[in-house]
Amino acid sequence: MSVEFCGLRLAHPVINGSGTFDAIAARRAFGDALAEAFPFSAYVSKTITLEPRAGNPPPRLWETAAGMINSIGLPNKGLAAYLAEDLPALAGLRADPAGSADGERAAVPVITNVMGSSGEELARLVEACDEPEAIAAIELNVSCPNVKTGLDIGADPAQLQSVVAGLRGRTAKPLIVKLTPNAADVPAFAQAAQDGGADAVSLINTLRAMALAPGAGPARPWLGGGTGGLSGPAIRPAALAQVAAVAARVAVPVVGMGGVQSAAHARDLLDVGATLVAVGTESFRDPRAGARIAAGLQ
Amino acid sequence: MSVEFCGLRLAHPVINGSGTFDAIAARRAFGDALAEAFPFSAYVSKTITLEPRAGNPPPRLWETAAGMINSIGLPNKGLAAYLAEDLPALAGLRADPAGSADGERAAVPVITNVMGSSGEELARLVEACDEPEAIAAIELNVSCPNVKTGLDIGADPAQLQSVVAGLRGRTAKPLIVKLTPNAADVPAFAQAAQDGGADAVSLINTLRAMALAPGAGPARPWLGGGTGGLSGPAIRPAALAQVAAVAARVAVPVVGMGGVQSAAHARDLLDVGATLVAVGTESFRDPRAGARIAAGLQ
Amino acid sequence: MSGPTDGAPFGRRLARVAANERLGAYNVLRVADPAMTGVLPGQFAMLAAAERWGGGEDERPFLARAFSVARQSGEESSYVLEDVGPGTRRLCELRAGDEVWVLGPLGRPFAAPEPDAAGMRRAILVGGGVGIAPLAILQDSLGADATTVLLGFRDRERVPGAELLRGAELATDDGSAGHRGLVTELLERELVADAHAAVYSCGPAGMLEGVRAICERAGVPAQLALEAGMACGFGACFGCVVPRRGGGYLRVCVDGPVIDAAELEHVEAHAGAPE
């Protein structure tokens, strides 16, 4: 079931959640099989920032009941190195034919996810992503719970709208706004993103969460970053409610995610109005989960 | 480990989450053993409203990964019948000695949880609860995701503060405000409750969630109420983060809850600053969970 | 056997599986559980495997599951299980020696038949599918000769379930045994022959609604053992409700599972009971 999303034709509706699949590392681990049978119909990069970031100190992971908390802290090599080194390495990915009805190996467009700590930073990121052919769309991460952005656009719809409006003019490429789930009225943020000129919205990002170190001794947070974000099946029912509410509110396409493990879970998100479904945590357990789910949707 | 909470001395720090234990029905099911070894050190009633409510149409339950969604809709017999019939029937509960160090069967004070759709309604509820000896404290439910309250005090700190301030004068009894977890800045609501004169805050209530009916046919919500609230271990990591953030922000005691299944989970909430821990969903799986957890805390 | 019991032991307990045998499409799970002695026909227990209750389909089960006590012989309780999802699947896996959490006996049992002006009404037990379970223990208490038993099954694989009762007349959807058609058709025939009867029934909602309507028309009292998705089984969650005649809701776990048909407008299929 090939699908059209913001002018992109995709082999199937299943993509990866940003930061949950490193195609370059995976290619090193699994060889060319990965590139020739890529599990997703589009590849979303980990969040890229203007400057390189080392990320949070370990431990960065905590397993929870039917889920996990991460406090990765957006490690990335920075915009320049991403464009110079990673982008070329991402060329030539082909979607696993198992996921596409016609069984052909469609090319896999790259969606670059970016985060900035000011409108000005975001502007530079968006402009830089506007040039390269190899970038098919841009996703704005305004919702990472593990990083203090100077910007509070994850918390104020009006501010989000003006920031998006300020970026809209700087690229003709599809602009996807990734919303925070840690809000009382998520559809209001989706509306603001749409009013600002976004071509699509994606949700949900992880839920703010915490764990204490096990064992005796004084209580201390387990995660090096203090708090983190909850993902996986545990959050799926909350994700479905937020995606349904957002899809009911806005006209632009919605990328729904949160705890998807099976085609049935993906179907639920599509049924409540999502155009695409993203898989994150489940790929850790099953690197081919995206293709398995896409195949199950046919 | 007996504990002091808003001037009440409790046999141990474990109480029930409102709406997750019906002491009267349980007494019918289990006989006097229930009354003589009550699993909680205080009994929190289901949310009481001015008028009787039938609650939401079934189905009201959906099991999720390590949790459940409920859409009960606050069925209750209304204030008058609660005071006339239930309150007397709640007399004479004694805490399970397993939970208290000194092994004596402490009396179990009743905390009445109320919800109103206007400040005026809340005022009448609070005044009515102020009179009876048998009510030791009052909890305001401003956070039920399954009911449309005209009132939006779950969504606006300023409004919450003025409503609490308006109620403060109407009772000398401890006033506990149960906060919504479906907000960007939960500590701000806790602060507002404290500034309005609340003696304590409790959290978390359930996370807004949804499920679709299984099987073929057109997609429709499973729950009769459309959406519901997620509870159980799945939400524990989010609850711990919210309780920690709130306890760090306010001076009043905090009742922490969300997915507690064991003494270790309760310990985590106490370690991040909660004074009491409430158990909800786990009581469905193990009616004596409260006493088991209290015993484990010693 | 009149009204609810004085109370189940407070708290779930670990009990050992004595046997878990196939009976056609069903499993008969036998549990060594002295605390269940005194269970009344129609009562149920909440069961959960002590180990690995979870990690199945969709990371479930999580909550305990409700099952009618099908028989109590001395200190051993029997349950009839139909594998319809992760919870029943896990319980069907259990082997002798494994442990289960048991909470119960719970709920309102069948009420004993009482004589009226015309004397004692004969008891007609109408069961469908796994709904035979509470009728087996009911027949144990009423006595085989005092009861007429009508059972309906979907197909040949399920017919062996009839062995749990004595002298049952069968109906099957596929005609593989007894009358081809609905068990409610057998009931109508019985009531035409002799309407001085009392009906005790358990099965899928669709069948129960048929039984309810037939008995209402015939003016015959009926007690229906209902199912509903349950979280707790002891009245704590308010999740297991069915609409009550004249408005409001009944909690199946404490107001039922056995409910007098007169209390219901209709038996609706939606509260999570497998059809």
Place this chain on the structure above:
Amino acid sequence: MSGPTDGAPFGRRLARVAANERLGAYNVLRVADPAMTGVLPGQFAMLAAAERWGGGEDERPFLARAFSVARQSGEESSYVLEDVGPGTRRLCELRAGDEVWVLGPLGRPFAAPEPDAAGMRRAILVGGGVGIAPLAILQDSLGADATTVLLGFRDRERVPGAELLRGAELATDDGSAGHRGLVTELLERELVADAHAAVYSCGPAGMLEGVRAICERAGVPAQLALEAGMACGFGACFGCVVPRRGGGYLRVCVDGPVIDAAELEHVEAHAGAPE
């Protein structure tokens, strides 16, 4: 045995348990897994039980777990498991015939010793506890005579683990076997006797830090097989990092698990590896 492999099969696969036997406090899990043929010493796999992975302590496990391949004989892989929580417990339960999900071989293996001016350095294998696993397959490839093996165990129950390697000299905390004390004390003695060696080590972080410091002082090259809490095992989650000398972090799953000691300032204990 030079650098990473050309790649593991893409995607996890179901493999059948051939045997799961106790070895003192450990389990040796043998899995029939042709796709693992060609695994290099130091590489690992992500394992999860095919059934009931979940529903244990705290409703876990959820994610797959990382285990060093301890031996590959033909199409059969061996793993050494220590039960430290819900994931290892579940894997220790598995019986022959049960299925496991396997992803791998993954990660950077031990690098082959290379001769320097003074000729070939002798290989000293230093293992602690369950950290013996990757040293067993390393000894298989280097040959028993070419290696000096020093193993440390906490107590008598764990000593049988030494049977996985040949000619091991032991140290135990409780003195129940060999030298009473730390295995690092044996290493120091060895290096004093002859420092023209290369050290290959795996074990708890505390021991690895000792090995690292000793080898640094003695100017002996060391390759350390690290552990870290992992979600994916193939570089996707960025969760398994350890600090790199000179700043930044290394992903243990793709930059390791075998890391040249020179790349590390210290080996820190906090990333979820059981001590």
